[in-house]
Amino acid sequence: MIDRIPSGFNPFVIPFLFGMAFVLGYCLFGAVRILLQLPREDRKKLYLSLITPTTIYKNIRDIFCDCLLHVRLWKRNPVLGYMHSSIAFGWFMLIVLGHVEVLLFVPHRINLFYYPIFFNYFVAEANQTLRGAFMFFLMDLFLLLVMSGIAIAMIKRVRSRIVGMRKTTRHSLINLIGMYSLWAIFPLRLLAECFTAHISGGSFLTIPGNWVFRSILGNDLNLLPTWWAYSIVLCIFMCVLPFSRYMHIPAEMMLIPLRNAGLKVRDSRKGFARVQVMSCPNCGVCLDACPMSVSRADVRDCTVYLMRQMRAGNERRIKEISEKCLLCGKCEAVCQEGVEGPKLRLLERAKTEYRLSPDYSDIYVAAPSGKVLYFSGCMSQLTPSVGRSVESVMRKAGVDFDWMDREGGICCGRPMFTAGRLEEARGMVRRNEELILASGADTLVVSCPICFKMFREEYSLPGVRVVHYLEYFDELIAEGRLTLEKSELCYVYHDPCELGRGSGIYDQPRRLLGRAAAIAEAPKARAESVCCGGSLGSLTLDFARREKMTRASLENLYASHADAIATACPLCLATFGRYSDRPVRDVAEIIDQQTKGNNIEL
């Protein structure tokens, strides 16, 4: 392999160089701005993590697995995984191998930025060496890989169902330009290399291509224009990149270190949040996952559209999208970028100003006392059987406890918290903290997942263990204080959002239920569970739309062919109870019914 062009330059590389300079400059400027937006302590944390060996390893691993191989997407949807990783990894390898070629054959040109990209134009085959043939083979192979990914992307645009997606996102003009230029890059590269293959050499794609073209065209007049076209398309792609969804490629490189440094989103627009917004490739995985997507009118309020509106700075839509979401957390659970849709919305909600503030300081609540307290939460008052069952089971197990809000109490504060009124929620939190700490309790049993999450995350209760009754009953059984009889019925367990995705409790309810009855699994269960639609997270969803979601969620549960539905959230219980065609029970009720020496009727 020898240098063909003595100057090592041809004007067609200029568009590429311009695009590259633009995109690098833009990203550098953006990165510095985001670093400056981070709070000082976060910045320190980030710098520290960049020199800690474990996080360095994690960063490299994640960049490789998430950005190039898309391992998480593979697990979710192999076709999409193949599509993304073939393009990303294939392209990466083309660039790396391009550099290897330059180093092997024309090492004195390595300082020329564009050489690896347009290598085939600048070299001529001197004699057939095995090394050259092997490199060309690899180059053709990876080019083929990339083009197979592009082919799937084209098919996906036309028929999203083929790749297993019900919905795909609609794109703006700039995204379309980006997409079409990306699609054009690789066929043009192949063409250019085909035209050049009789000079530079080639492999299984380029050499046959060269034969075909030369026998048809009979001249080399297309050679230079094709290289020009390749360079121009690269330039177009790089120039629209910062303003299109392809910004996710560089943004991810920043997102991963920020995530691995353990930073939290503190502002809904600046710093970490901005990187998340930029990192969303609009893949649309969250569309199918979102319970709101059952209504056509609400599809446009899913997280992918929040990301888009945040980039576009459309304040009216950002507000609308932020207030509608159920905060069920599913989009976050399925997002391979780790975009925290619900968190961003919560921060957005907190910006709304209210002229009237609540005051809970005068509310009188009877002081509880005892080692074990039970808090049923206000929602349970609408489903009194839950509280009664928890009480009954605990009595049977001989637990000495005090039901602190039997006669009504102060709300845990989570509904206020999810409305974005954080200070107002604090007012309730403080009152409850005082009551619990003054009682001398060491265990607080909670039956509502909404309260549970709030107590665990927003309360400061030193010396008090907060447990959901599922965990508590599980322990009582393990200690032999409860014995269960198995019923004939088969239940399907619905994971309440706040308990499953929200608090990571998936196994205890299944273990408990398995002792009391047969269990079946719904197609979408555990972290994929579909919100019942009753969530208090949404501020604006009306009744009719919620009903649609509830019915969709029920369909998922019916698909298990179970006789009855079990859940562990009073809100789910009430919501499903409204429309379900089969009985809906709280796990506590089932346990109570199946515990020995009891025949309370359901």
Next chain:
Amino acid sequence: MTDFGFSLSKSSVVDIDRTDTALYRRLCELDRTAASCMSCGSCSATCTASSYSGMSLRKVLHGLQRGEDVRPMLRCCMLCGKCTMVCPRGINTRHVLLTIAKIYD
């Protein structure tokens, strides 16, 4: 005068010509569903804050229609959402309550 332990109750006549219902009208503009309340009282029966303040959405809406000061009641609302769960008219009560908190001065 002898104290009999009770007194005349305040007149509950509402003079529609003299009440200021601007707030109520503004509320209905921002959330149309507020106007569909039929005063069934389901929300009063379940309200978490009612035992502490006599609060209920029904009373709040009445108060606004009559031009009364409902702030002491509203201050106790915990936004718990029980009223949403029981309202037979499907009113998004939490949104109504938040809207009132936004416009009240």
